[in-house]
Amino acid sequence: MDLSCFKAYDLRGRVPDQLNPTLAERIGRAYVEVTGAKRVIVGYDIRLSSRDIADALCSGLMAAGADVFDIGLCGTELVYFATSHYKMDGGIMVTASHNPRDHNGMKMVGPDSRPISSDNGLNDIRDRVLEPFGDAPEQGRYEPLEVVTAYIDHLLGYITTGSLKPKTIVVNAGNGGAGLMIDELEQHLPFDFIKVHHQADGHFPNGVPNPILEENRAATSDAVVEYGAAMGIAWDGDYDRCFFFDENGRFIEGYYIVGLLADQFLRKTGGGKVIHDPRLTWNTIDLVNAVGGEAIESKTGHAFIKQRMRDEDAVYGGEMSAHHYFRDFAYCDSGMIPWLLVAERLCQSGQTLSSLIDARIEAYPASGEINRTIGDPPKVIAAIEAKYSPGAKSVSHVDGASIEFDDWRFNLRMSNTEPVVRLNVESRGDIALMKEKTAELLAEMQRLNKEG
Numbered sequence: 001m002d003l004s005c006f007k008a009y010d011l012r013g014r015v016p017d018q019l020n021p022t023l024a025e026r027i028g029r030a031y032v033e034v035t036g037a038k039r040v041i042v043g044y045d046i047r048l049s050s051r052d053i054a055d056a057l058c059s060g061l062m063a064a065g066a067d068v069f070d071i072g073l074c075g076t077e078l079v080y081f082a083t084s085h086y087k088m089d090g091g092i093m094v095t096a097s098h099n100p101r102d103h104n105g106m107k108m109v110g111p112d113s114r115p116i117s118s119d120n121g122l123n124d125i126r127d128r129v130l131e132p133f134g135d136a137p138e139q140g141r142y143e144p145l146e147v148v149t150a151y152i153d154h155l156l157g158y159i160t161t162g163s164l165k166p167k168t169i170v171v172n173a174g175n176g177g178a179g180l181m182i183d184e185l186e187q188h189l190p191f192d193f194i195k196v197h198h199q200a201d202g203h204f205p206n207g208v209p210n211p212i213l214e215e216n217r218a219a220t221s222d223a224v225v226e227y228g229a230a231m232g233i234a235w236d237g238d239y240d241r242c243f244f245f246d247e248n249g250r251f252i253e254g255y256y257i258v259g260l261l262a263d264q265f266l267r268k269t270g271g272g273k274v275i276h277d278p279r280l281t282w283n284t285i286d287l288v289n290a291v292g293g294e295a296i297e298s299k300t301g302h303a304f305i306k307q308r309m310r311d312e313d314a315v316y317g318g319e320m321s322a323h324h325y326f327r328d329f330a331y332c333d334s335g336m337i338p339w340l341l342v343a344e345r346l347c348q349s350g351q352t353l354s355s356l357i358d359a360r361i362e363a364y365p366a367s368g369e370i371n372r373t374i375g376d377p378p379k380v381i382a383a384i385e386a387k388y389s390p391g392a393k394s395v396s397h398v399d400g401a402s403i404e405f406d407d408w409r410f411n412l413r414m415s416n417t418e419p420v421v422r423l424n425v426e427s428r429g430d431i432a433l434m435k436e437k438t439a440e441l442l443a444e445m446q447r448l449n450k451e452g
Helices: 021-035 050-063 076-085 122-129 148-156 178-186 218-227 254-269 282-290 302-312 337-349 353-363 377-391 431-451
Strands: 011-014 039-044 067-073 090-094 103-109 142-144 168-172 192-196 231-235 242-245 272-276 293-297 316-318 324-326 370-373 394-396 401-404 408-414 420-427
Touching (some): 021 050, 021 090, 021 122, 039 076, 050 067, 050 103, 067 076, 076 090, 148 178, 148 337, 168 218, 218 242, 231 337, 242 337, 254 282, 254 324, 254 337, 272 282, 272 302, 282 353, 302 316, 302 324, 324 337, 337 353, 377 401, 377 408, 377 420, 377 431, 408 431
Parallel strands (some): 039 090, 067 142, 168 231, 272 293, 272 316
Antiparallel strands (some): 090 103, 316 324, 370 420, 401 408, 408 420
């Protein structure tokens, strides 16, 4: 049996050779045996194979004795919400996020929507799949569960709806699931939504929704300009990430959104802790400190950020990859809460999104993440660190190597899954210096790679 769909944080693979209903049924059984869960939420995304895989998964869960609460077609965050809100033992979302359209997968959580990854049960589930199964003495029952009403109420609790003003907002669901939630939220908000690629369609007629790819941004950007919108928002397929465009149609790097959301959230809470990743940090730290909060660095990746948030009782966590986490959302990531907070800020401040962001880009210009395929990533990172650390103000190894000087810093880390090195550079108000150091580091990486 091919179990290559089991990854570090979730399952993902091609249908039907790497993931299919037969395997899904066994995964359901294994999930119950490994976790001991008795009540499990199941949801699925808009992919064409998702319903069949979810049905088989439910059969396996029930055969192993767990009650299944099927929340139907949804985004990943609804599984997180339902699992924690209804105090279930666990939840499984059938999705492959932004993978190619012939792929599918699963994201699993335990009680309180704590992620199940390779270091706390996912590998055990994988290994258990290979063993024989018997049915539980008492089969679990199946119950459809309507969660959208409670979920929408929860979302609206993050903002002061009375402070909202009519605005035109472009929303691009990429034919994923986000459009269904926008239609639900629309009745509660004074916004005029311009809907692009709005209908959920697992054929992905406009390509798999992944706005982090530059080639996927034009439809949102063009619509913002055409309709004179206050901003544009685009999501990936299971809408646990959202991406922003200002009123000029410019794509905004996720790094600057982390700072904006931290600022907006801490103004509401009157302080608190914010968790951020180590790739780009100065803008976030500056904004958090300015409103009396405490910025704390964590290793990149949702399982690390969520755990650190729990350890620190942090109100918000953000990654520049457009994952945003909220304490009151069971420390989980949401693609809906962030844009509501940004829209609220625009209404309350009377400022444009570009004016809120431009000042931050000027203060801390950044390279954005640059990926390079490298033959021996650890060797190259060690050589770069050896060269730059002697004159550095500080060197950190929270995630890869972060090396800081008075007026610029960089983070160099390797991918968990491929021979790729990821570089991020930022400076204090000096775009020329940032560009110069980025080019210098890339040239050095290329030289070291050639030397092998």
